[in-house]
Amino acid sequence: MTEEERAAIRTCVGCGYCCKKSLCAMAVWILPPERHEEECPFLYFEGERYRCALAFHRPWAEDLCIGEGCCCSLNTERRKYEAKKGKKVCSAAQKAE
Numbered sequence: 001m002t003e004e005e006r007a008a009i010r011t012c013v014g015c016g017y018c019c020k021k022s023l024c025a026m027a028v029w030i031l032p033p034e035r036h037e038e039e040c041p042f043l044y045f046e047g048e049r050y051r052c053a054l055a056f057h058r059p060w061a062e063d064l065c066i067g068e069g070c071c072c073s074l075n076t077e078r079r080k081y082e083a084k085k086g087k088k089v090c091s092a093a094q095k096a097e
Contacts, residue, residue, distance in 0.1 A: 011067050014049025015077035018069035026060055 018024070019040040023031070027040050035041070042053040055061045070078055071090035082088055 011070075013067075013070045013078060013081050014051065015070065015075070015081045016043055016045075016050030017072070017075045017077040018065075019043040019050065019052065020077070021069070024054075024064055026054055026064060030054075 020043070023036060023040050027042055028036060031041070040052075043050055044053060045051075052064060052066065055064055055066060069075055072078075078090070
């Protein structure tokens with residue numbers, strides 16, 4: 001991953017939206033096929049946010065696309081997070097991407 005690609009990755013707000021919607025490629029690779037329809041077992045809640053257990057494995061962390069769904073227009077979880085924190089997470093330009 002280049003520096004430019006790394007800079008384009010958004011910071012994850014910890015709302016859990018992506019992992020609740022579908023498994024990432026890494027989870028699909030690790031889990032047996034009969035578990036592919038379940039919510040991701042690597043997603044856990046800690047403090048005030050969701051976290052990914054796979055993200056702590058350095059070689060895999062960059063391939064997980066963490067933060068990619070935070071500004072998705074369908075992400076109602078982000079809206080709840082914004083309301084709770086009292087601040088906007090994504091700009092209009094990010095939401096349009």
